Amino acid sequence: MERVNDLNKSPYAKSKSKKTLLKERIIKYFFTINSLVVIIIFTLIFVFLLQEGLKALDVIAIKDFVYKTVFENGEEGKLYQWYPTSEQPRFSLIPLILGSLLISIPATLISTVFGISVGIYLSEIASIKTREFLKPIIEIFAGIPTVVLGFFMLVVVASIFQDIFNPVNRLNAFLASIGLSFIIIPIISSLTEDAFNAVPKEIRMASYALGASKFQTVFRVLIPTAMSGLSASIILGFGRAIGETMIVLMASGNAAELSFELFRSARTMTATIAAELGEVSQDSAHYFALFFIGLVLFVITFILNMVAELILNRMRNKINY
Amino acid sequence: MSKRSLHTVSCLILCLAVVSCKISDKNVKNTILVKGSDTMVNLTQRWAEQFMVSHPDISVQVTGGGSGTGIASLLNGTSNIANLSRELKEKEIEKAKSLNIFPQRFEVALDGIAIIVNPDNPVNSLSLDEVKKIYSGEINNWKELGGTDDEIVLYGRENSSGTYEYFKEAVLGKDEKGFSVDFSARTQVLQGTAALGQAVSLDLKGIGYGGVGYFASRKDLKVVHIKPENNSGLKFSPVLNGEVNYEIIWNGNYPLSRYLYCYTNGIPTNEIKKFIDFIISENGQSIVKDMQYIPLSTN
Numbered sequence: 207m208e209r210v211n212d213l214n215k216s217p218y219a220k221s222k223s224k225k226t227l228l229k230e231r232i233i234k235y236f237f238t239i240n241s242l243v244v245i246i247i248f249t250l251i252f253v254f255l256l257q258e259g260l261k262a263l264d265v266i267a268i269k270d271f272v273y274k275t276v277f278e279n280g281e282e283g284k285l286y287q288w289y290p291t292s293e294q295p296r297f298s299l300i301p302l303i304l305g306s307l308l309i310s311i312p313a314t315l316i317s318t319v320f321g322i323s324v325g326i327y328l329s330e331i332a333s334i335k336t337r338e339f340l341k342p343i344i345e346i347f348a349g350i351p352t353v354v355l356g357f358f359m360l361v362v363v364a365s366i367f368q369d370i371f372n373p374v375n376r377l378n379a380f381l382a383s384i385g386l387s388f389i390i391i392p393i394i395s396s397l398t399e400d401a402f403n404a405v406p407k408e409i410r411m412a413s414y415a416l417g418a419s420k421f422q423t424v425f426r427v428l429i430p431t432a433m434s435g436l437s438a439s440i441i442l443g444f445g446r447a448i449g450e451t452m453i454v455l456m457a458s459g460n461a462a463e464l465s466f467e468l469f470r471s472a473r474t475m476t477a478t479i480a481a482e483l484g485e486v487s488q489d490s491a492h493y494f495a496l497f498f499i500g501l502v503l504f505v506i507t508f509i510l511n512m513v514a515e516l517i518l519n520r521m522r523n524k525i526n527y
Numbered sequence: 528m529s530k531r532s533l534h535t536v537s538c539l540i541l542c543l544a545v546v547s548c549k550i551s552d553k554n555v556k557n558t559i560l561v562k563g564s565d566t567m568v569n570l571t572q573r574w575a576e577q578f579m580v581s582h583p584d585i586s587v588q589v590t591g592g593g594s595g596t597g598i599a600s601l602l603n604g605t606s607n608i609a610n611l612s613r614e615l616k617e618k619e620i621e622k623a624k625s626l627n628i629f630p631q632r633f634e635v636a637l638d639g640i641a642i643i644v645n646p647d648n649p650v651n652s653l654s655l656d657e658v659k660k661i662y663s664g665e666i667n668n669w670k671e672l673g674g675t676d677d678e679i680v681l682y683g684r685e686n687s688s689g690t691y692e693y694f695k696e697a698v699l700g701k702d703e704k705g706f707s708v709d710f711s712a713r714t715q716v717l718q719g720t721a722a723l724g725q726a727v728s729l730d731l732k733g734i735g736y737g738g739v740g741y742f743a744s745r746k747d748l749k750v751v752h753i754k755p756e757n758n759s760g761l762k763f764s765p766v767l768n769g770e771v772n773y774e775i776i777w778n779g780n781y782p783l784s785r786y787l788y789c790y791t792n793g794i795p796t797n798e799i800k801k802f803i804d805f806i807i808s809e810n811g812q813s814i815v816k817d818m819q820y821i822p823l824s825t826n
Contacts, residue, residue: 287712289709290686291686291687292707292709293706293707294706301712360722361725364729365729368729368730374678374680375680375715376680376726376729376730376733377715377726455718456718456722459715459716459717460715460716460717461681461712461713461714461715461716462712462716463712463713464712471713471715473716481685481687481716481718482685482686482687484687486687487592
């Protein structure tokens with residue numbers, strides 16, 4: 207914006223006709239208004255989410271989002287259960303948060319191994335030709351509609367896993383993690399590649415000049431230098447894994463069970479919202495509880511994205527020295 | 528500049544307001560308001576669509592909310608027809624009397640639930656009590672039911688589905704304190720009957736439930752015989768030779784079925800009568816069949 211202003215003040219501006227000036231003005235306003243509209247809409251969405259989500263705290267005590275106390279035969283017990291439509295509703299988010307983590311942490315670990323290796327291969331090892339061929343193919347993975355991936359996991363991969371691992375549940379947390387990996391690997395690999403490309407050529411050359419092999423250069427020089435970029439890519443991948451809905455809804459089996467087993471069914475926060483919000487009666491405790499989950503999710507992904515952004519900024523500053 | 532953006536935003540809001548007004552301004556014709564059971568919302572919606580094709584001067588608006596909400600709205604005059612998946616309760620009849628309203632009951636369709644397992648599962652019949660124990664998590668292994676030594680994998684529907692509600696009510700029932708029993712937390716929630724059928728057909732250890740009509744002709748699933756009592760030899764299957772066994776549902780022997788009702792305020796007249804007549808007609812009942820419910824007895 208300021209650059210345009212400077213241009214107007216420059217001696218060249220005088221030579222411009224009035225028409226051109228008007229045109230530039232219009233273009234300037236067009237972009238400003240568009241970005242303002244977007245910002246306003248996002249703010250409104252956030253305000254709405256905050257408003258509806260916090261209303262939950264009027265109807266449900268914050269403790270009830272963790273556990274419900276029950277008295278059985280004179281003994282006090284804690285129930286960590288999600289039964290929003292029961293006659294004795296229980297709104298514990300613990301099984302849902304646990305489910306989200308049980309699916310997204312393995313997915314992030316798998317994607318980190320594959321994503322970073324692919325990133326290193328693309329930026330350091332592959333020839334230009336191979337890179338130009340492989341890169342779009344990997345990026346296509348990120349573009350597959352998640353509902354298609356979910357369906358593929360549900361129908362094809364689930365049966366293959368059933369034969370190999372014979373899991374307790376055909377649809378389980380591990381299956382969902384594998385599904386998620388398909389979309390997170392491209393995210394991590396392309397960010398890894400960016401991080402490696404951002405390493406100044408001098409550093410790479412200096413390493414080779416000192417007689418280091420390619421392997422040594424990658425592991426002793428490039429990875430430490432690009433470390434902040436790599437960690438940011440992993441965090442962003444994790445954020446995507448937590449927020450992904452369709453794959454987990456279809457492949458995880460959605461049993462809101464308090465379990466730590468990978469081969470059992472799990473239910474995530476996102477899947478709960480997707481499955482229940484459509485038919486919930488408005489302004490009920492259940493309705494607000496779902497918005498509260500949305501708020502929790504928003505806060506988690508917001509923090510993850512912010513941390514990643516901070517790390518990336520630090521990396522840019524460091525490399526620009 | 529900020530003034531200008533303010534203008535754009537207010538213009539947008541104005542446009543939205545105009546559009547939404549246009550949508551809500553439609554009910555000037557003869558309108559029938561139907562409210563009630565969530566099980567019946569989709570079915571009634573279909574009846575309404577077909578009915579409005581042949582009666583373009585009448586508009587039928589269908590909303591859910593549950594049987595209780597339906598009868599309450601009939602009594603306070605905010606709806607013309609109440610959909611109920613149960614009969615009126617004592618309290619509701621009394622309330623109607625005190626308001627000088629005489630609700631008229633019409634049987635419009637039946638609802639039947641089949642319990643399904645994998646065809647390779649050796650278990651052929653289950654008592655109602657066993658199904659209850661399976662889904663509340665008391666019985667965890669097929670061995671206890673005469674099957675293989677495998678953990679039972681429970682498949683169910685999302686808690687907004689009418690089938691979920693009916694199953695919970697008819698099978699799980701209430702505990703000794705009078706609270707309705709909840710599904711075991713191990714129950715996997717699948718989106719729709721199709722996904723459920725597919726899952727059970729591929730899972731040897733699985734069990735599921737859903738509308739009878741949907742599973743009757745499936746070769747890759749086995750519909751279990753249901754024993755109403757634990758120890759008697761009586762057992763009933765809602766399916767006979769790959770087709771829904773209507774007889775056994777109509778005569779009330781199959782325990783997991785129920786009538787669905789429409790209640791009107793007094794004996795219906797005019798457009799309300801027309802709509803009820805349409806529902807009971809052959810056309811209306813063929814829609815019942817299409818929607819995987821059980822049509823009324825033809826004799």
